[in-house]
Amino acid sequence: MTELRDAALDSRAWPFEEARRLVKRFEKAPPEKGYVLFETGYGPSGLPHIGTFGEVARTTMVRRAFEAISDIPTRLLCFSDDMDGLRKAPTNVPNREMLTEDLNLPLTRVRDPFGTHPSFGEHNNARLRAFLDAFGFEYEFASATDYYRAGRFDAMLLRILEKFDAVMEVMLPSLGAERQATYSPFLPVSPKTGHVLQVPTLERNLAKGTIVYEEPDGERIEIPVTGGNCKLQWKPDWAMRWMALGVDYEMHGKDLIPSADLGRKICRAVGMPSPEMFNYELFLDGDGQKISKSKGNGLSIEEWLAYASPESLSLFMFQKPKTAKRLHWDVIPRTVDEYSQHLRAYPEQDLKARLTNPAWHIHGGNPPADAMVVPFSMLLNLASVTGAEDKATLWGFLARYAPGASAQTNPGFDAAVGRAVAYYQDKVKPTRVFREATAQEQAALADLAARLRGWEGEASPEALQDEVYAVGKDHGFENLRDWFKALYEVLLGASQGPRFGGFIALYGVDETAALIERALKGELVEAA
Structure with missing residues (x-):
């Protein structure tokens, strides 16, 4: 263990660099809560996408690196902002008109267009958790609706109410003139319609812990800021969560750098620490545009897994997180083969080299043996020349090439063979262009x-x-x-x-x- 820790303290792999930065946070004293809290946030207004998975995968890599150099216990909280109001209906879901009728309701009160869960928020939460569970992530799931209604944020919401003016001083310069005139960090949940209202705060009563606002019909209503009667605008809400839960580390996309800066300023205004932050570059679609969960223009988790293993997806997330990358079909074969190459190299490497090998970070220091008999790109080309429609076609050639391999003795490779056939049929066959030779x-x-x-x-x-x-x-x-x-x-x-x-x-x-x-x-x- 000492040898591992010494090597990890010098490793240039980015998760270890992040872990060492986090260790410095506790040089004077360990956290009072007794553990280091990693958090990832998720807005379930659209279906989960690969960017969401990437944030959990990368955070887990930093968490494992931290555990290699520190004895402080850790926890990972995957937090869903499912009490936010639905502001627009995603375009990539069925029964979109139903969602249009439920605009401005909290996501956990919006009807599920898929008809499988009590609400749209719960449907999307379940989709996220199902994949994270299948992949084997160690995490705890948290619902904003549950936390607000159970009073877990009450103390910090009252603190925000007390520091209302200081929070407004942080937020107002970031807004346009029209928005400044109506802005409040508190969003009351209307007792009349159930809508999450974006309305000004007209009065505050610190002794009672309430605010007064005006309903769309003109009626003035006094409502507690606690108990799930109000939620915060998402930027103050993000900062409030850090403070209420004692978050120590969180990642976010490059597009959220201004929001993270506002969150840190809110923490200072309230007199509480903010977490260590890491910003990563955004994923781009085949046309070089940012992927969006509402547009559905990027690869989904399910689409990637139809053609490649979850571990290959983790490798894609590990590589150059500070560099914008195209998340398109054509990256899949190359990534699968690169993952295989890293697994094959690992047994022959010394400890220093292993700690920079992505396989160490993907598998928490215990990578398996490589299962690939031949590269994935080779399988695709074999499928192409044979016109393969099933695995049996490819196995007829593979059995001759590698007599000791079979679907029974190598199920991991057999799964790759099946994915190669699917990729050929869906992505290669329709795009092949043969030409005459010169x-x-x-x-x-x-x-x-x-x-x-x-x-x-x-x-x-x-x-x-x-x-x-x-x-x-x-x-x-x-x-x-x-x-x-x-x-x-x-x-x-x-x-x-x-x-x-x-x-x-x-x-x-x-x-x-x-x-x-x-x-x-x-x-x-x-x-x-």
Whole structure:
């Protein structure tokens, strides 16, 4: 344990850098509550998306890194702001008109358009928890509705009421003139309509713990700020949560930097500490636009898992959190193969290298052995040339290539085979574009086919790759990348692909020769 801690204290992996920053928070004394509290926040006005998962995954990575260098217990709270009013109906849900009728109600009182839960907020909370549970995250779930109604925020809400003017001094400069005229940090929940109202606070009574506001119909109502009768605007609410719960660490997207700064100022105004913060870059869709849970323009958790493992998704989250990344279909195969490469490297690495290996952070220091018999990209290309519609097609080739592997002895790889077939059918097959070979390429392809027909050596990926290289050089390809690109475009209908020697070994020497001969006759272009 001492060796691990010493190595972790010097590791340049970003979760360890964050953990060391958090350790400094408690140099003078451990937290009075007896544990370090990590928090992630979730607004359930739309369906959970990969960004939500990423925040929990990354926070967990920092938590595990902290536990490697500190003996202070930790907790992770996944907090849902499900008492917020629904301000607009998401576009990617059924029965959208139902949600339109329930605008301004707390999310836990908005009817569930899916018809599976008592409310839309509870439906989305369940979707989030189901995935987090399936992935094995260690966390505690918290509902704003439950916390407000149970009085768990009452003391801090009264403190905010006491510091009302100081909070307003923080918030008003961040608002436009029109919004300033009506702004209040307190949002009363109307006893008449149940709506979460955005109205001015007309009077405050500190002794009674109440505010006075005006209903849309003009009636003035006095209401307690406690007991779930009011909630806070989300920026003051975020800060209030930090103070009420004693949050020590929280992440947020780059777009929330101004909001986090306001939260810290509110904490100072109230006289309470704020957590250590980490901001990450946003995910972009295929067109380079920010993904949005209301638009549904990014990959969903379910969509990623249809084609790749949860661990590959964790790797995507681990990599360069400060860099904006495209979250599109085409990143999946590369990420799956990179995850496999990290697993294979781990056993041979020393402790220092292991602590920078993403596999350590994805698996909390105990990564499994790699299950991939061949790279995922190779499976996709095998599926492409065979037109695979099921796993059995690919296993017919795999059993010959790796006799010791089977679906029964390697269920992890068998799952990857199934995902590769699904990815090919959904994402590769509809986009394949075959082309005719140029005169130079035709001569080289004919030569390669002839050499494969007369192949007598060991059909190893390395030997076959050398032969492919030799053909490219013999036919005057100054840049061998152009030769390999031609192989992919003419034979596979794609602009890039696997190491071709490995592909030949997997698909078969005679089978590859036959594929080339079909291409030279124009059959692949005609079939496409």
